[in-house]
Amino acid sequence: MTTTYALVGFGFRASTIHRVGTGVDGLECVGAVVRSPRPLPVPAFDSLSTCLRDARPDFVITAVPWTLNPALISACVTHGTPVLAETPPAPDLAGLRALWSGVGESGLVQVAEQYPLMPSHAARAAAVRTGILGTPTQVHVSSTQLYHAVALIRGLLGAGHAPAVVRASRTEAPLLHPLDRGGWTGETTPRTATTTIATLDFGDGRSALYDFTTGQTRNLLRFRRLLVRGTHGELHDDEIVHPTGPRGLARTPLTRRQSGHDLDLNGFDTESIMLGTQVLWTNGYAGTRWNDDEIATAALLDAMAAWVRGAGPPPYPLAEAAQDHLIGLAIEESARSDRPVTTTAEAWSGAPDRRP
Numbered sequence: 001m002t003t004t005y006a007l008v009g010f011g012f013r014a015s016t017i018h019r020v021g022t023g024v025d026g027l028e029c030v031g032a033v034v035r036s037p038r039p040l041p042v043p044a045f046d047s048l049s050t051c052l053r054d055a056r057p058d059f060v061i062t063a064v065p066w067t068l069n070p071a072l073i074s075a076c077v078t079h080g081t082p083v084l085a086e087t088p089p090a091p092d093l094a095g096l097r098a099l100w101s102g103v104g105e106s107g108l109v110q111v112a113e114q115y116p117l118m119p120s121h122a123a124r125a126a127a128v129r130t131g132i133l134g135t136p137t138q139v140h141v142s143s144t145q146l147y148h149a150v151a152l153i154r155g156l157l158g159a160g161h162a163p164a165v166v167r168a169s170r171t172e173a174p175l176l177h178p179l180d181r182g183g184w185t186g187e188t189t190p191r192t193a194t195t196t197i198a199t200l201d202f203g204d205g206r207s208a209l210y211d212f213t214t215g216q217t218r219n220l221l222r223f224r225r226l227l228v229r230g231t232h233g234e235l236h237d238d239e240i241v242h243p244t245g246p247r248g249l250a251r252t253p254l255t256r257r258q259s260g261h262d263l264d265l266n267g268f269d270t271e272s273i274m275l276g277t278q279v280l281w282t283n284g285y286a287g288t289r290w291n292d293d294e295i296a297t298a299a300l301l302d303a304m305a306a307w308v309r310g311a312g313p314p315p316y317p318l319a320e321a322a323q324d325h326l327i328g329l330a331i332e333e334s335a336r337s338d339r340p341v342t343t344t345a346e347a348w349s350g351a352p353d354r355r356p
Contacts, residue, residue: 001026001309002026002027002028003026003027003028003058003059003305003308003309004027004028004029004030004055004056004057004058005021005027005028005029005030005057005058005059005060005061005084005301005304005305006029006030006031006032006033006045006051006052006055006057006060006061007029007031007032007033007042007060007061007063008032008033008048008051008060008061008062008063008064008072009032009033009034009062009063009064010032010034010040010063011063012181013063013086014032014061014063016294016297017061017063017112017297017301018032018041018042020290020294020297020298020301021298021301023285023288023290023298024285024298024301024302024305026305027301027302027305029042030042030043030055030056030057031043031044031045031051031054031055031057032044032045032051033045033046033047033048033051034046043055048060048072048075048076048079049075049079052076052079052081057081058082058305058308058309059081059082059083059084059304059305059308060072060076060081060082060083060084061083061084061085061086061112062076062083062084062085062086063086064086066088066090066091067091069085069086069088069089069090069091070089070090070095070098070099072085073085073089073099073103073109074099074102074103076108076109077102077103077106077108077109080108081108082108082109082110082304082307082308083108083109083110084110084111084112084300084304084315085109085110085111085112085318085321086111086112087111087112087113087147087148087321087324087325088111088147088321088324088325088328089109089111089318089321089322089325090322090325092329093326093329096322096325096326096346097346097347099318099322100318100319100322100346100347100348101347103318104318104319104347104348109317109318110304110307110314110315110316110317110318111316111317111318111320111321112300112316113147113148113151113300113316113320113321113324114293114296114297114299114300115144115148115151115152115296116151116152116155117295117296117299117300117303118292118293118295118296119256119270119273119281119283119292119295119296120226120238120254120256120273120292121152121226122280122281122296123254123273123275123280123281124156124226124228124235124254125155125156126280126281127235127240127254127275127280128156128228128230128235130275130278132230132232132233132240132242132252132275133228133229133230133231133232133233133234133235133240133242134230134231134232134233135230135231135232136156136157136158136206136228136229136230137157137205137206137207137229137230137231138157138206138207138208138209138227138228138229139152139153139156139157139208139209139226139227139228139229140208140209140211140225140226140227141153141208141209141210141211141225141226142210142211142212142216142222142223142224142225142226143212143216143217143224143225143226144212144216144217144224145212145216145217145328146212146325146328146329146331146332147321147324147325147327147328148324149210149212149328150200150210150323150324150325150327150328150331151320151321151324152226153200153208153210154320154323154324154327156228157202157206157208158206159202159206161319161323161345161346161348161349161350162202162203162204162206163202163203163342163343163344163345164200164201164202164327164330164342164343165200165201165340165341165342166198166199166200166201166327166330166331166333166334166340166341166342166343167198167199167334167340168196168197168198168199168210168331168332168334168335168341169196169197169198169335169338170194170195170196170197170335171194171195171197172192172193172194172195173192173193173195174190174191174192174193175190175191175192175193175213175214175215175219175221175222176188176189176190176191176221177190177191177193177215177219178219178220178221179218179219179220180215180218181218193213193214193215194213194214195211195212195213195214196210196211196212196213196331196332196335197209197210197211198210198331198334198335200327200331210331211225225237238253238254238255238256239251239252239253239254240252240253240254240275252275252276253275254273254274254275254280255273255274255275256270256272256273257270257271257272257273257274258270258271259271267287267289268289269283269286269287269288269289270283270290270292270295271283271286283295284298284299284302285298300315300316303315318348319348319349322346322348323346323348323349326343326346327343330342330343
């Protein structure tokens with residue numbers, strides 16, 4: 001069975017989604033809504049309504065600037081069409097509240113939060129779920145910004161929509177930026193970069209540390225770090241320290257099986273990630289030679305298609321993305337004001353998952 005989708009926008013992110021989507025079995029892009037006509041690999045439409053009428057996609061993906069997202073999401077819901085919205089779904093807290101008030105109860109809105117689906121993160125979450133760490137109590141993330149980092153934090157802690165007390169601060173220092181979205185920059189002189197560090201207290205013994213420097217997502221001069229502390233051990237990047245009995249401890253690595261090295265002639269590909277002999281994650285797109293972000297994007301598209309068909313759970317409901325952005329906004333506010341910010345329960349807290 002083929003599931004069809006349409007894109008709104010065809011910039012960097014949308015073109016990546018389209019390219020990856022062509023490699024996902026049973027998925028077809030039937031059009032894109034763009035503001036100005038130009039050659040595209042799919043039919044182009046000048047309006048969402050025309051695209052929905054003529055292409056009749058099973059769902060829509062919005063890949064547009066933050067300020068345009070809420071209106072497009074609402075338009076899709078008005079037409080009764082499921083939508084996968086790029087992050088974040090609205091630019092600010094007022095926008096999140098208005099969006100939820102308008103479409104939250106529709107059950108038609110998912111959000112394209114792919115970071116928890118990246119192989120390393122998915123494997124780490126699977127390791128935490130085995131109980132090897134006991135009850136997770138603290139998460140440190142230093143790799144990506146705001147709502148993406150919060151998605152990882154909440155997922156690993158199981159924090160749900162619990163209110164959080166946020167304390168954040170900022171510092172500036174010079175940093176070389178050799179890489180950006182376009183590739184190697186050729187820069188040889190450091191530029192000022194801002195580092196934001198925040199503590200998040202979710203109560204009930206659960207907390208987190210957020211640490212992000214401008215451009216860190218693509219700047220390979222900064223390590224990506226992830227730590228999960230639990231009652232019975234600790235995960236540090238790709239290694240876990242845990243008890244083996246009343247008087248024993250072990251350090252067990254998360255091992256990525258990567259083909260194509262040395263005399264492995266199967267070609268370069270990611271195959272699996274294991275904890276000892278236990279398989280935590282398996283690449284469902286073996287043979288594509290995709291990087292981790294592409295694998296996560298494919299998994300998100302697959303999950304969205306399955307949900308639309310009624311064959312799988314919702315990939316990332318609006319309520320979850322709204323909570324991520326709520327806390328991300330609190331980090332920004334606390335850093336600006338140099339004061340603690342406490343988030344409150346919102347209308348989407350405890351919202352049930354609903355299928356179209």
